[in-house]
Amino acid sequence: MNGLALNDAMLLGWALALPALATLAILRLDRWPNIREAVTLIASVLLFAVVMALTTRVLAGARPELHLASVAPGLTLALKIDPLGMLFAAVAATLWIVNSLYSIGYMRGNEEPRQTIFYACFAIAIFATMGLAFSGNLFTLFVFYEILSLSTYPLVTHKQTPAAMRAGRVYLLTLIGASMVLLLPAIVWTGLVAGTLDFRTGGILSGKLGDGALALLFALFVFGAAKAAVMPLHRWLPAAMVAPTPVSALLHAVAVVKAGVFTILKIAVSVFGIETLQTSGASEWLVYVAGFTIIAASVVALHADDLKRRLAYSTIGQLSYIVLAAALASPVAVIGAALHIAAHAVSKITLFFAAGSVYTAEHVTKISQMDGIGRRMPWTMGAFAIGALSMIGLPPTAGFLGKWFILDAATGAANWFAVSVIVVSTVLNAAYFLPILTRAFLRPANGPRQEAPLPMVIALTVTAAGTVLLFIFPSVPFRLASMIVGG
Template identity: 90%
Template sequence: MTWLGDPILLALALGIPALVTLAIAGVGRWPDLREASTLLGAVLLFGVVMTLLAHVLGGARPELHLATVAPGLTLALKVDPLGMLFAAVAATLWIVNSLYSIGYMRGNDEPRQTIFYACFAIAISATMGLAFSGNLFTLFVFYEILSLSTYPLVTHKQTPAAMRAGRVYLLTLIGASMVLLLPAIVWTGLVAGTLDFHTGGILSGKLGNGAMALLFALFVFGAAKAAVMPLHRWLPAAMVAPTPVSALLHAVAVVKAGVFTILKVSVSVFGIETLQTSGASEWLVYVAGFTIVAASIVALRADDLKRRLAYSTIGQLSYIVLAAALASPVAVIGAGLHIAAHAVSKITLFFAAGSVYTAEHVTKVSQMDGIGRRMPWTMGAFAIGALSMIGLPPTAGFLGKWFILDAATGARDWFAVGVIVVSTVLNAAYFLPILTRAFLRPANGPRQEAPWPMVVALTATAAGTVLLFLFPGVPFGLASMIMGG
């Protein structure tokens, strides 16, 4: 695709998933064509994003003006290293999630599959727009589209529990963005005179330290997709959705949109140096630390497997938020690496959970005795994802944690250091018992696995979790470039 110009590539990054949505709607009555459209679109998007990645690594910063809505309000795209990292993760995982979805949706005879695949594609398009946003207005627009497009996925089963979860989902995410995030954006525009992103920030010298901290708080809690406590309950509530949706929420798009927004605002609205000198992010170290430890304790007590994984996600996301709060170049590198590591590791864990449900109809940790012997591929992949969440080499989760710990130690922030150490122990305490149950207790049934597309997908992401540790060049390169724009 080198013959395509960068603006065309940016348009295709948004347009391909949107066209896939139309194709899915058109061929929805023919499942094979519908799923082929999804897979083809995912592969094409991957090609476009990888081409953009090569350009960004080479120093290019592609831009595309979409529309001027009003004076000072433009929909504009601009690719920078942080956005490129987010987009590359989402585009890569859309392929394996699509393959997994085929096995899961068919294996469980799920209803409304056409709507499922269509909304998924819209969510991916919104994710691309969010990742490549050139200003706060564009980010807000695509942030809201992502919330609205994933609501039908959360309520997919249309049971009373699913509809309640959907109400919590929309009330929390849309409510926080309208009441907190939008005022933060308006305030920023009034003070800075621009909504454009600039490396180093646009607020230096524009506000006092107290006002700077308040504005930062509006952004952090307004981006409720990051699930910083107390705005976290939507995430475990949304676990009533099918497992591929859980994977979308936890790994591919939704929660990553939250932490991406916080990290983007830290680097390109406030600026790391401004956060350091003003002390505007110091309070967030304690909020993120509390979220990490509290979520880990809840996960430790959860018997429902998806609930345990949901609270694991809440804790893991706040590692990225903690890194933003530490406000140093090393911490930013750690945050970027953890975005990629958590994505590939957590999608592996949810894939495995869905496979166990599909093959064995098991949803509780207490029911998993011997299941590793009956489903060795599935639980072997789960083990790799779990080790990554704990932060053990040779898995990707080690890398981000190492850099964040290094940043906390360098800043002599012993609270942050303690949080990372304690939470690592807690992570081991709620993951390792699953593995001992699965592999060390007797099996009570024949050996069987979930449908092959599911097994192929989770094997691929488990392998990716290890390969990302062994060959971290691309995510590390992008993470290292974030501070330079």
């Protein structure tokens, strides 16, 4: 192994080690909250630096690898970076910084209990996300996927109210149940048929199974990755909204739901292969399931008065754009899906940051209570407006990019069902976001001007700016997305 390869492997190891070490330090610093939170911020910045260094190498053509352990013959914990994993890791590492800053303001502003456990579990979740993003095979992916589920359970149940505990049960039973009953058998079946669990460009299943068996196996993977919230395995996501807003941001933007759609896209590209999915028709059924999820979630969001519930169902619909793209199984669709992972992350975290700021400053949770709030909280609701426009898919916001590529792929394939889903859902997105903005900015303000604590306002301003900058300067995510299908 030459010096450069060794350096790459060391960087890859540090990408996992930093959040793991941060977890231990946070637990030891329970009595010193200022130092504890400084450690969280420092670890997030260091991880960002490591991930950016790795991104530079991947863009230059490197594919860093690191062997962690051999569990049994044919079962190894191994890391290997590819462009899709690099994109996912870059999104998570970037947003950990702003989410940590936001969390400091939120947790202190609302005097939340058990803050040390919160920051520690958050760091473990980032550790799991890095491992998931950099998995070199299905076994490694499964291990980190489960760690992510377990580490986020205490965050969902953070308030420890009866509602939070019920939500936690739904959360854990759905995610662990689906992965054990569906995802794990799919992995075992793949290993038996393909003779390997390694991810490979072009897939490992070509010529191994008939078309019907391929379609069934793909269904096991899709529904087994219940973090993607494809209906009917979606109820855990709105149920989990009882958690503090920084947790909602983790679930919707930084890690959890992105882990679900990343898993589906990764399996489509590196287990089945785009060409195999196209020729076998194994993913055709998923176009209709994803389309139904998009429209149904949008209709539910349209009638939700609770702001976080509306945002939760918006997430369910937006995730299925990515699933729809995977089902279309074309290079253009895959590029669109990858871009939408990044765009949705930065846009949706902005929306949840804004929702948490409104709750912290005004103790408002219902849309019907938001009259004139944009006049009282202009920074917060200005950022919310940018995130909302991105979810609708309007330029100059990042949400336009991925949706445009997915629409282009659907049009190119003459899949008019997919085209109609994208068009109708865009109208529905506007129908449930624009009334919030008109209520916030065009109705009279009742009360003095008041923003949330400064760390929260800084965080949501940064992510709102990122939503626009990602549209203006999309070169890095676009190059990574293009490399997914270009080798």
